[in-house]
Amino acid sequence: MRANRPWIDATVEDAIKRARSRLGQGPGLSRCETCDAEIPQARRRAVPGVRLCVDCQEAEDRAQGAAAGYNRRGSKDSQLR
Known part of the structure; x- marks a missing residue:
């Protein structure tokens, strides 16, 4: 379990x-x-x-969140696929 820590640190x-x-x-x-x-x-x-009102900021955050994806380098799920 200790071996996964560098990947978690990199993700954070x-x-x-x-x-x-x-x-x-x-x-x-x-x-x-x-x-x-x-x-x-x-x-x-x-x-x-x-620079943006609340509504426009929320829309931008949703758009960026969908495009960001996940860092799955150390994830167990990625090893199962």
């Missing part, structure tokens, strides 16, 4: 890198760049560099 590190790359920086927009809806002040304070 990959996920952290992906999440950090999506974090915004700097001032956010007051209107959504996709649909032009107003972005509430509370969201702009909570999410640095926000």
